[in-house]
Amino acid sequence: MIETLENTTITSKKAVFLKEVLTGLNSVPKTLPSKYFYDKIGDALFQQIMELDEYYLTQAEFEIFDQQKKQILQEFSPNGESFNLVEFGAGDGYKTKVLLKYFLSQKVDFEYIPIDISQNALDGLKKTLNQEIPDLNITPMQGDYFQVLDRLSHATSKKNIILFLGSNIGNFSPTESTKFLSQIRADINMGDHLMIGIDLKKDPAKILAAYNDQDGITAEFNLNLLHRINKELDANFNPEQFKHYPFYNPITGECKSSLISLQDQEVKIGNSTIHLSQWEPIHTEVSRKFSLKEIHDLAARCGFCITSDLSDRHGYFVDSIWKAV
Ligand SMILES: C[S@@+](CC[C@H](N)C(=O)[O-])C[C@H]1O[C@@H](n2cnc3c(N)ncnc32)[C@H](O)[C@@H]1O
Known part of the structure; x- marks a missing residue:
């Protein structure tokens, strides 16, 4: 019985994946959803990206947590109150661990609820957290941001703290950002907090290099999407x-980021055939950069006020702490 249920879930996930891929490739211009980057290989490639010199985002946000964790906890729990710590798109938790360890060292009572579309990422995260922070109370949830939002009920007596780190918000269109953050606001209570990590506008050359590293790891990460479609969708x-x-x-x-077709070609995906012209792009991911003013406008539009903007020493990145009003 369990096996049948699991098989049904796998089949329906595959059907959704196929539908979204075909919809994207039949659009003009062609697109593929970036959330499908993250299979086992994509997760490992993203971990390599985070270690690249060019990918300054990770070290900037790590520095903010390392240097300013005391202030972060002071804002989340000024009187030592307990809370739910919900993280959207948690990945391998490399930076979040700095906060988790500090909060526990301060004897704060909290439950960590990491959410990710990648079951592989969640399994890896749970394993390393069990080893490194055995006292942590952790409840992982797998799924797409928007689906999990529907399943989460934050109307608890405990305070809710939402984390959305790594400039994941930059992967949304402006309309999706407003929808997602407004929906979070509707699910939490007045006075709850959201901490959102956002990459700031800066020298365009610095930004471009972060997505075009010399070792070609980002290229491999982008191309892995095609390998995944081949493996999982018979393409x-x-x-x-x-x-x-x-x-x-x-x-x-x-x-x-895009993938440019180097020649006229036809690709089979299941029973469908997609034609690509030479030099035709497939858009795969957007990573939007913000000014501080744009961040403040977004917070106000979604029902929050900003209590702090914590930045790294270079001013590359900001972790903005928002309070639900
Ligand atoms: C760029 S990584 C960042 C990971 C982590 N937040 C960090 O700052 O290092 C994005 C993470 O979000 C997850 N993700 C991407 N799109 C998602 C979606 N639509 N729903 C849920 N998780 C998603 C990916 O699986 C991946 O682990």
């Missing part, structure tokens, strides 16, 4: 016939 992309191409627009603040 025959030839990844060698595509080129990773990121570009940054300082006017919109969008760094967009």
Whole structure:
């Protein structure tokens, strides 16, 4: 019985994956959803990206947590009150662990609820947290941000603290950002907090290099999407016939990654055939950069006031602490 249920879930996940891929590839311009980057190989490649010199985002946010964890806890729990700590898109928790360890060392009572679309990432996270922080109370939840939001009920007597780190918000369109953050606001109580890690606008060359590293790891990460579609959706992309191409627009603040078709080609995906012209792009990910003013406008639009903007020493990144009003 259990096996049948699991098989049904796997089949329906595969059907959704296929539908979203075909919808994207039949759009003009062609697109693929970035949430599918994260299979086992994609998770491991993203861990390598976080270690790259060019990918300054991770070290900037790590520095903020390391240097300013005391202030963060003071804002989350000024009188030592207990809370739920819900993290959307937790990944491997490399930076969050700094906070988790500090909060426990301060004897704060909290439950950590990491959410991620990648079961592989959650399994790895739970394993390392059990080893490194055995006293941590952890309840992982797997799923897409928007689906999990529907399942979460924050109307508890405990305070809710929501984490949305690593500039994951930059992967949303402006409309999706407002929808997602407003929905979080509707689910939590007045006085609850959201801490959102956001990459700031800066020298365009610095931004572009973060998505175009010299070792080609980001290119491999982008191309892995085609390998995943081949494996899971019975497709025959030839990844060698595509080129990773990121570009940054300082006017919109969008760094967009794409895969450029190097020749006219036809790709079979299940029973469908997709035609790509030579030099046709498939848009795969947007990583939007913000000014402080844009962050403040977004918070106000979604029902929050900002209590602190914590930045790294270079002013590259900000962890903005919002309070539900
Ligand atoms: C860029 S990584 C960042 C991980 C972590 N927040 C950090 O700052 O290091 C994005 C994470 O979000 C997850 N993710 C991406 N899209 C998602 C979605 N739509 N729903 C839930 N998780 C998602 C990925 O699986 C991945 O672990």
